Amino acid sequence: MENKTIPRDHILEMRGITKRFPGVIALDDVNLVVERGEIHAICGENGAGKSTLMNVLSGVYPHGTYEGEIVYDGRPVEFRGIRDSERIGIVIIHQELALSPYLSIAENIFLGNEQKNGIVIDWNATNVRAAELLERVGLDERPETRIADIGVGKQQLVEIAKALSREVRLLILDEPTAALNDEDSAHLLRLLKELRSQGITSIIISHKLNELLSVADTITVVRDGHTIETLDSHGAEPITDERLIRGMVGRPMDHRFPEHTPHIGEEVLRVEDWTVHHPIDQARKVVDGASITVRRGEIVGLAGLMGAGRTEFAMSLFGRTYGVDVSGRVYKDGQEIHLMSVGAAISHGIAYATEDRKRYGLNLIDTVQRNISAAALRKLSKRGVVDANAESTVAEQYRREMAIKTPTVSALAGKLSGGNQQKVVLSKWIYAEPDVLILDEPTRGIDVGAKYEIYVIIQRLADMGKGVIFISSELPELIGTCDRIYTFSQGRVTGEVAKADATQELLMTYMTMDKDVTVR
């Protein structure tokens, strides 16, 4: 127990931070106080504003792009960029590691901060100092080893060694254990405690509540851009994961959901024991024995936190577009099918509308019309020649019926707003006439009005007898539209909840469940 007579010493205070993006307030009057020498955890749902807050703190969003004040070491600070915050000892380690794969560990540690004599790099000093740092973080590798030759867990430690080389005093880790196995995670958490004893303060963002509870001195819960509460794990009442979940959810069921009576028919898709390995870290199971069923006319939600494996599940199902060493069985209308390519998936009536429409969903430099027809040109062509008139008619029909706001269907897809781009992606897949439609975060980044329209579209699709799989990070949206919800956690299906039983607390409990416990 700390000596309570010493006045509390804040290394960091963020006061009244408000950060706006066009059309969204990501952070609304957020306050965060971090004590010197503690491990401070931040938890919250996807999109709650955790990463935005850390980007404000580290200068990724420079001073002037947000409102509010940052006080570090008792002095107000204004960062113009990430270099400014690094200079005074704040280092952020992002989920996607920023290491150069074909340089050595030592070179990476001193990248941008080279050990040199005049203009010549001093390789002796580089390697000797790197070896010292590696020992400090408990990484048993030679400094000359290439980054590409070590696993993600070790790479994470290299990032920390790099931070230590820059005299870090406040270390921020964004989802550091999301990609790590249990052993590497445990090592990392031990290291954080060790660094704490050396006087280094850490802020850790994580979805893994057990981890947070085991390592954090203080936990701040963030929801919808607000700090909800800050809990002291050394206080009189111990913090439990139920307590955290209560803080994390409770997002208001603010937007309306269209009324809908489902007409549920026969089973259309059944996936059994689906297992997918990570394409690079091939020993890691990204999806682990997942089984789901979907019936005609049914909207089935997939809930899960970041890294739970929902997108990977969907993409590996859709013609093996993700992962390696995929195993499991798929039944369509009771018949086993094998979906080895996207073409096969489409011809078996399965469609997947991606969460990343700019990268995977659209050809931004081509027209709306050609994007809509892209997955079903076969329907619009005879002997390989596209019927341009029929194509225009189809595109025009979807523009009207989906209310796509574009001057004409010959406008470039890249010029449309997010919600309208999403409608183009949906149109493309609806026109392909699938029996099962997998929608991955179809409402991400679009405004409330457009969201409502997307819900209506989803319900109409179900009413047309299609099975809809709806992947979303917004629990109210899943509860408001789905007939049944599966929860994913760490690659496994951890729960199956009927609409009548679905509450945000229940879903979050399943979503944060460790992999050894499976509730059915």
Add this chain to the structure above:
Amino acid sequence: MSTDLNLVPTGGPLTKNSSWRERFGGLGGNARQYGIFAALVVIILLFQGMTGGRLLYPDNVAALINQNAYVMVLAIGMVMVIIAGHIDLSVGSVVATIGGVTAISIHDWGLSWWLAVLLALVLGAVVGAWQGFWIAYVGIPAFIVTLAGMLIFRGLALAIVSQSIPVLDPTFNGIMANSLPNFLGRLGDADILTLVIGALLILTTIWAQMRSRSALRDHNLAVEAVGVFVAKIVLAALGIGVVTWLLSRSTGGTPIALAICAVLIVAYTFIMGRTVFGRHIYAIGGNRQAARLSGVSTRSVDFWIFVNIGVLAGLTGVIVTSRLGTALAAAGNGFELDAIAACFIGGAAVTGGIGRISGAIVGALIMGVLNQGLSIMGVDPSWTQVIKGLVLLLAVAYDLVSKRRAGTQ
């Protein structure tokens, strides 16, 4: 298609916003295309002045077409490769190898001219399949595969054609030397067949433009303002008319090379604009991942693009051998660069997804006119290269700057 989806009942008719920009949206999209045509006209007029009118002597126009047919044929294949996001550095060497085999097949094996041409095309397809295999199915970047091809096929050409191989078949040599037979005779000093072809071309152009405009209109799509549309047709008719008139007064009339190029241009414009294959090329160039996730078989498209440019390189082998009347190991040297430059001058995007057959052809003509004009003026060929290089650089720079200004990049 189910007749009435009506997915969003709330989605009523959209308010038609008819700002200037949207009205002229059709022109905005084609501005770059018109710019290229304008640049060609300006360059022609410039050289016409600087050469004292000699550039457009009827026989010089015919020669211009014959001398640049190879760039046009290769640029057609190359622009498809570039739209798909690849590059082909090997075509010059392939031209030499296939030209050599063609000459041998006539000179040593006594093949008839049409069998020799067929052989060249088949060999081109085989070469294309070879390179397409490595690119599409093994996944080696096209730059590397075709760089290797550049060395391999230049080496093979040197091995096959140790010294020049003469081709003595008059029909084969006539492919490039002759013109379409002027069986309609001459009207004054004008070849009637050429005039007839020109007139038909003008009528077809007008008809096709009107048809596509009315189709756009039927589907409620933006059309160009009437003035722009009429001006476009008049200018196109004028352009065809001038070329027709000049050619009809040349010694031979319409060169066969021009007929070959014209057929290819029409056919490939159709393929790129109207077929599923063409659509898939644009789709994988614009966003390969999205195309794959839309069910486009990206590998097979990549493969066939290279088979296609192989066939066109085979045809170019025929054209070059026919024009020279002999096969040389050094034939086709630098052709790949001419073709690539034509595509980029013609507005193809370095990153893929954007480009047109017509643009590549105009790019090829710009290079051709530069060559011809500078050579008539007696400029040293080394300076011609410098000027061509600068034109390429400026064309792409103009493209990037104007895109950045439009905020699309």
